[in-house]
Amino acid sequence: MADVMTAPAGAKASTGALMEISGLEAWYGESHVLHGVDIDIREGEVVTLLGRNGAGKTSTLRSVMGLVPRRSGSIKYEGKEFVNARPDVIARAGIAYCPEERGIFASLDVTENLLLPPMVRPGGLPLDEIYTLFPNLKERARSQGTKLSGGEQQMLAIARILRTGARFLLLDEPSEGLAPVIVQQIGRTIRELKKRGFTVLLVEQNFRFAQTVADRHYVMEHGRVVDMVANEDLNASLDRLHQYLGV
Amino acid sequence: MDEIFGIPAPLLFGQLLLGLINGAFYAMLSLGLAVIFGLLNIINFSHGAQFMMGAFVAWMLLHYLGIGYWWALILSPLLVGLTGVILERTMICRLYKLDHLYGLLLTFGISLIIEGIFRNQYGSSGMPYRIPTQLSGAWDLGFMFMPVYRGWVVVFALFTCITTWLVIEKTRLGAYLRAATENAPLVQAFGVNVPRMITLTYGAGVALAALAGVLAAPIYSVNPQMGTNLIIVVFAVVVIGGMGSILGSVLTGFGLGIVEGLTKVFYPEASATVIFIIMVIVLLARPAGLFGRA
Numbered sequence: 001m002a003d004v005m006t007a008p009a010g011a012k013a014s015t016g017a018l019m020e021i022s023g024l025e026a027w028y029g030e031s032h033v034l035h036g037v038d039i040d041i042r043e044g045e046v047v048t049l050l051g052r053n054g055a056g057k058t059s060t061l062r063s064v065m066g067l068v069p070r071r072s073g074s075i076k077y078e079g080k081e082f083v084n085a086r087p088d089v090i091a092r093a094g095i096a097y098c099p100e101e102r103g104i105f106a107s108l109d110v111t112e113n114l115l116l117p118p119m120v121r122p123g124g125l126p127l128d129e130i131y132t133l134f135p136n137l138k139e140r141a142r143s144q145g146t147k148l149s150g151g152e153q154q155m156l157a158i159a160r161i162l163r164t165g166a167r168f169l170l171l172d173e174p175s176e177g178l179a180p181v182i183v184q185q186i187g188r189t190i191r192e193l194k195k196r197g198f199t200v201l202l203v204e205q206n207f208r209f210a211q212t213v214a215d216r217h218y219v220m221e222h223g224r225v226v227d228m229v230a231n232e233d234l235n236a237s238l239d240r241l242h243q244y245l246g247v
Numbered sequence: 248m249d250e251i252f253g254i255p256a257p258l259l260f261g262q263l264l265l266g267l268i269n270g271a272f273y274a275m276l277s278l279g280l281a282v283i284f285g286l287l288n289i290i291n292f293s294h295g296a297q298f299m300m301g302a303f304v305a306w307m308l309l310h311y312l313g314i315g316y317w318w319a320l321i322l323s324p325l326l327v328g329l330t331g332v333i334l335e336r337t338m339i340c341r342l343y344k345l346d347h348l349y350g351l352l353l354t355f356g357i358s359l360i361i362e363g364i365f366r367n368q369y370g371s372s373g374m375p376y377r378i379p380t381q382l383s384g385a386w387d388l389g390f391m392f393m394p395v396y397r398g399w400v401v402v403f404a405l406f407t408c409i410t411t412w413l414v415i416e417k418t419r420l421g422a423y424l425r426a427a428t429e430n431a432p433l434v435q436a437f438g439v440n441v442p443r444m445i446t447l448t449y450g451a452g453v454a455l456a457a458l459a460g461v462l463a464a465p466i467y468s469v470n471p472q473m474g475t476n477l478i479i480v481v482f483a484v485v486v487i488g489g490m491g492s493i494l495g496s497v498l499t500g501f502g503l504g505i506v507e508g509l510t511k512v513f514y515p516e517a518s519a520t521v522i523f524i525i526m527v528i529v530l531l532a533r534p535a536g537l538f539g540r541a
Contacts, residue, residue, distance in 0.1 A: 065436050091438030103433045107425040115419070116426055117437035164438070 018043040018199055019064075019168065023073035024083070026063045033059040035223040036073065039201075041168075046190060046200040048210040051220035052246055057203040058100055060220070061170045064201070065097040066090045077168065092120050096166035100173050100203070102157040104145040110137055113145040114160045121165030125196075133189060134159045151182035158189065162198075169193070172203045187212050207234070207241060219244045254512055260391045262508040268397050268466070270504020271404030272459050276481040277488060277496035278408055279455035282415070284490050285428045286448045289339060289350035295478025296358035297453045300327045301460025302469045303365060306374050316379040316465075323461045324454035331453030335446045358474070365471040373468030400462050407458065408497040415493055424448065483526045489539020499537060 017040040026034040034056050041047050049057040062068045064075055066087040075083045082090050091097075096117070105113055114130070114137060131138040134155045140148060148156060154174055161169060171190070175183045183206075190200060190213040204210040210217060211234050219227040221244060229237050251259055276294060283291045304326055305319035314322065334357065342349045382396045415421040427434040427441055435441040460474075467473050481500075488499030503522050511518040529537060 067432055067436060087432065087436040088438050088440050091436055097433075097436045099433060103430055105426045105429050107429060108422055112422045116422055116434075118439060120438045161437075 017041055018045075018078065019201070020076045021060075021064070021074070024060070024063060024075060025072045026059055026068040027070040028059075028068060033068070033223055034063060037063075037220070037223070037225055039218055039225060041199060041201060043199055044194065044197055045216065046194050046202060046214045048202045048204045048207075048214045048217045049220055050204060050207050050210060050217050050241070050245060052244075053205075055220040056223040057220055058172055059223070061097065061172050061201065061203055064090070064170060065095065067097075091117075091164075091166070094121050094166045095168045095170065096120075096161035096164060097170045098157045098161055098172060098174065100176065102153045104148070104153045104156055106144060106146040108145050109141070110143050110145055110148065110156060111141045113156055114163070117160050117164045119164050121167075123167075124163045124165035127163065130159050130162055133162075133192065151178050151185070154178060154182070154186065155189075158186075162193070167198055169198055169200045171200060173205060174202070175204065175206055175209045183209060205245075207245065252513075257391045259512055262512045263505060264391075264393065264397060264508075265511070266505040266508020267401050267501065268504070269507060270501035271401050272463060272477060272500075273481055273484045273504050274408050274497045274500025275404050275459040275462075276456055276477065277485045277500050278411055278493065279452040279459075280481065280485050281488075281490065281493055281496040282411070282424075282455075283449055283452040284485075285493075286424060286431075287335075287339070287350075287445055288343065288347060289354065289449075290347055291449075291452065292351050292354040292478075293334075293358035293361065294354075294453075294456050294481070295474030295476075296361040297327055297331065297456040297474070298460040298463070298477065299365065299471060299474035300330070300361065301457025302376070302464040302467075302473060303369075303460075303471075304457065305461040305464045306376050306469045309376070310374075316461075319461050319464075320458070324457040327457035327460075328450040328454030332446055332450040334453075335449040339449065340442070340446070362471045362475065369471065371471055373470030373473075376464040376469050378465040396465055400466065403462060404459070405501075407455070411455070412493055412497065480522055483522050485536075487522075487526050487529045487536060489536025492536065492538040495536065495538025 019041045021037055021039040024034055024037040025032070037056065037060055039047070039060070049060060051057050059068060063071050066082070066085055066089070071083050073083060074081060077093055077095060080093070082093065105116070108116065136152050137156055137159055140152065145156065146153070158171065158174065174186050174190070178186070187209060190202070193200060194213070202210065202214065207217070211231060214231050216231060217229045217234065218225045219229070219241070227240070227244065229241070234241070250256065276298060280291055280294055283289060301323050304323040305316070308314040308319045308322060338353060339350065342353060378396045382399050385392045385394045386398070415424055423434060423439055423444060427439070427444060431441050463473065484500050484503050485496060487503065488495040503525065506525070507518055507521055510521040517524070
């Protein structure tokens with residue numbers, strides 16, 4: 001992608017990572033949920049966070065987005081520090097978030113939901129391309145957002161962050177609770193996004209699904225990253241993963 | 248046309264008009280309360296004091312600076328809205344994580360302070376505010392005389408309510424507001440400066456109260472208690488309409504004003520309590536209010 005080539009050389013850290021998370025700790029009130037998370041993501045990669053319930057995957061995404069009240073450590077994006085930034089400032093840097101509960105607004109119709117996130121940078125997908133990727137959203141444009149099926153709501157939740165020009169997507173369990181055919185469609189969408197140069201950090205419980213879309217997998221346990229597996233090594237590491245995930 | 252249900256027509260229509268005027272104020276005030284409650288989760292008890300400030304600022308502009316009604320209609324809401332912005336930034340913003348009760352207590356205390364200051368400065372007898380010459384006089388409608396200014400109040404209040412509703416339902420800004428009412432952190436995570444939006448929304452709600460105050464200045468005498476008397480009824484209106492419902496608060500405001508006016512004609516003894524009786528019935532049958540989502 002052209003904007004990748006023209007990115008200033010100094011803007012990236014020495015590791016060449018687009019996002020570098022190191023020693024990230026986070027608290028909800030008194031409860032200490034992240035205990036030093038280290039993750040690097042290069043431009044154009046799709047990286048998953050695997051782990052059991054309560055391992056800290058969602059907390060990691062929410063911390064990156066600035067939604068966990070208290071955070072320390074370091075979250076660098078394009079070389080800039082964001083660990084203590086407000087969510088709207090983080091969003092304006094080009095990071096977009098699709099929450100686990102999808103966050104479709106009941107008082108807005110589908111089109112309003114789709115157009116809600118403001119443009120943060122030039123270069124977002126134009127609306128007609130979004131409708132090509134997600135034809136259902138055009139058919140149901142005037143429906144109340146929460147009247148859509150679970151799969152359609154998930155499509156809408158992803159679609160609305162593609163318009164904004166954000167290049168770094170945080171997707172929290174997009175496959176959760178959806179029928180296999182919809183999960184396949186979400187998988188196709190994520191691969192299509194990768195082709196278009198988006199960088200994706202994906203939380204997944206389902207590593208079979210993760211395997212079909214990701215380049216690398218981080219495994220989390222007790223608020224820490226405990227392992228990293230490249231996608232091509234995944235099958236060789238199945239025993240290890242089974243142990244981590246308890247499946 | 249001389250008598251309707253045994254009531255002289257001029258009396259009936261006169262009370263209907265009075266009801267409509269009161270309804271216009273109920274609607275404008277409960278609209279501001281609904282907008283503020285929806286986004287801030289604060290029951291703005293100082294709304295009546297801010298209404299009173301709107302009338303007083305109009306009076307002060309005229310008395311001290313010679314600035315008349317039409318400019319006051321713009322300047323007073325802006326100035327009082329600005330005090331709202333300052334109030335939100337310095338005090339109210341600290342309460343969002345706490346129970347509703349804290350916001351109610353804070354704004355109640357603030358309304359006492361504001362009223363106290365004005366009573367200390369201007370006494371409680373009230374100041375007259377002249378109807379602007381362009382709106383003085385009355386129309387002869389055949390069955391009754393209609394003071395021009397009262398007609399203006401109803402039309403202008405309707406216009407303000409409809410405009411506010413259109414902004415909230417049909418614009419991008421309104422979509423941010425509705426979305427932030429549901430899930431403010433997510434809207435902020437999309438890149439919207441939600442804290443600033445909350446501040447401005449509070450300012451706008453307060454400005455609406457002040458605008459109603461300017462409209463009221465030539466009708467009621469401008470005095471420090473004028474808000475207190477009104478706001479208790481407005482809270483009942485909000486409860487009946489459903490907290491947080493924009494359209495509900497407007498319709499309920501006008502509707503209850505008319506009900507109150509009609510009660511004055513048919514059973515005057517109940518006119519002061521009819522709204523509270525309706526409130527009790529609505530609370531028993533539909534606790535979320537007529538237009539509220541349970």
